[in-house]
Amino acid sequence: xxxxxxxxxxxxxxxxxxxxxxxxxxxxxxxxxxxxxxxxxxxxxxxxxxxxxxxxxxxxxxxxxxxxxxxxxxxxxxxxxxxxxxxxxxxxxxxxxxxxxxxxxxxxxxxxxxxxxxxxxxxxxxxxxxxxxxxxxxxxxxxxxxxxxxxxxxxxxxxxxxxxxxxxxxxxxxxxxxxxxxxxxxxxxxxxxxxxxxxxxxxxxxxxxxxxxxxxxxxxxxxxxxxxxxxxxxxxxxxxxxxxxxxxxxxxxxxxxxxxxxxxxxxxxxxxxxxxxxxxx
Numbered sequence: 003x004x005x006x007x008x009x010x011x012x013x014x015x016x017x018x019x020x021x022x023x024x025x026x027x028x029x030x031x032x033x034x035x036x037x038x039x040x041x042x043x044x045x046x047x048x049x050x051x052x053x054x055x056x057x058x059x060x061x062x063x064x065x066x067x068x069x070x071x072x073x074x075x076x077x078x079x080x081x082x083x084x085x086x087x088x089x090x091x092x093x094x095x096x097x098x099x100x101x102x103x104x105x106x107x108x109x110x111x112x113x114x115x116x117x118x119x120x121x122x123x124x125x126x127x128x129x130x131x132x133x134x135x136x137x138x139x140x141x142x143x144x145x146x147x148x149x150x151x152x153x154x155x156x157x158x159x160x161x162x163x164x165x166x167x168x169x170x171x172x173x174x175x176x177x178x179x180x181x182x183x184x185x186x187x188x189x190x191x192x193x194x195x196x197x198x199x200x201x202x203x204x205x206x207x208x209x210x211x212x213x214x215x216x217x218x219x220x221x222x223x224x225x226x227x228x229x230x231x232x233x234x235x236x237x238x239x240x241x242x243x244x245x246x247x248x249x250x251x252x253x254x255x256x257x258x259x260x261x262x263x264x265x266x267x268x269x270x271x272x273x274x275x276x277x278x279x280x281x282x283x
Contacts, residue, residue: 024048025261037257037265049268053247060272066245067232071224073249074207077214079227085202089219092172092196093255094179096186103186104255105175105196108143110167112184113160115144120157122149143187172196201252217251221269245272 020026023042027034041049060066080086092105152160163178170178176195178184185192203217218224225232225244236242247270254265 019045037254039261039264056247056270060245060270064243064272066243066272067235068245068247069224069228069232070248071218071228071246073218073251074205075216075218075223076207077216079223080202080216080219083223085216085219086200089202090198090200091255092175093199094176094193094196096189096191096193098191099186099189101186101188102255103143103193105172105179106167106170107256108187109175109178109184110164111142111144112187113164113182115147116150116152117157117160119148119150120152122147123151145187172198199253199255201254203251203253219250219252221246221248221250222271222273225271225273243272245270247271 022044024045025039025041028038028040029035057068061068077086080089093102094105094108095102160182172195179193179196202219205215205217207213207215225246228244232242232244233240248268250267250269252265252267257264
């Protein structure tokens with residue numbers, strides 16, 4: 003049996019799940035919005051079964067303390083936790099088309115495509131199999147790989163950049179985009195310098211709009227905030243474990259296709275709180 007016949011196809015599976023209404027793009031009759039999905043009867047039943055098994059294991063068998071916390075979080079809480087200042091990605095925009103890219107993903111994909119093209123030009127067979135599942139699911143911006151030989155020092159520079167791609171600041175990504183002439187892969191249009199984009203959904207709490215808030219980006223936030231109450235409930239005994247299930251919200255720049263990375267995520271969180279004893283000399 004060939005690899006094509008026996009291999010797993012995520013696209014085929016998603017097609018079946020959509021036809022049988024396990025899930026479907028939300029607001030589809032209005033064109034849909036990427037990263038937002040609705041669940042049909044079988045999808046709801048599957049989620050309910052997963053939640054049931056999760057609770058039986060972590061809440062009943064592991065004796066964890068379950069909490070269900072609000073999805074609205076005041077500004078002060080997330081300012082203190084660092085989310086307001088640091089829960090961001092860098093995005094760059096094509097001013098002609100209005101298309102927006104996540105800067106580090108675009109740099110990574112363009113440089114990887116150029117390195118593959120370099121190998122083709124040198125007649126080197128690429129037997130490399132990507133192990134990073136996140137890259138496999140990512141919708142490719144570079145549709146065509148051109149067989150162009152690169153200078154050895156350029157290859158080395160590309161490899162160094164790819165090894166450090168997660169650690170670059172916006173200014174550094176902008177320098178890389180300019181230096182290596184990284185443009186819109188579809189049109190070749192020049193891109194604006196990367197700008198910081200906070201991934202949280204901002205809202206106003208109350209009719210006056212004076213109380214600023216966000217839809218929570220992390221399901222576990224409430225567990226940390228209720229630590230003292232959980233400790234008191236547990237008769238001041240450590241260690242203990244807490245558990246929570248619920249939705250979190252992230253305004254992704256470029257959501258992955260399918261349910262792997264979406265704007266509204268259902269998360270199962272269990273935290274073990276251990277007691278640390280200070281040692282006196």
